[in-house]
Amino acid sequence: MNVLVFRTNMVCAGCRQTVGQALGTFGNAIRWTVDLDDCDRVLRVETTTISADVIRQAVGRAGFLCEELP
Structure with a gap:
């Protein structure tokens, strides 16, 4: 199992729900x-x-920044 970690610009539960759908x-x-x-x-x-x-x-298509962290 790999754990991938990303920086995003989500700010609320609605954002989380949108990304969750993606x-x-x-x-x-x-x-x-x-x-x-x-x-x-x-x-x-x-x-x-x-x-x-x-x-x-996928996160980008949902409208959010998604940058992998080291």
Whole structure:
């Protein structure tokens, strides 16, 4: 299992819901959380099959910044 960590610009529960719908297209291939209290609005994704690029693109299509953190 890989844990991918991203900086985002989500600011509210509605943003989290929108991103959740975008990430929901991957079904059980991922588990994810968003920390809206962190200054980087951290999105953490656990997956064995989905790449960071694919996650960035999905979140970007939902209208949000998504930058992988080291």
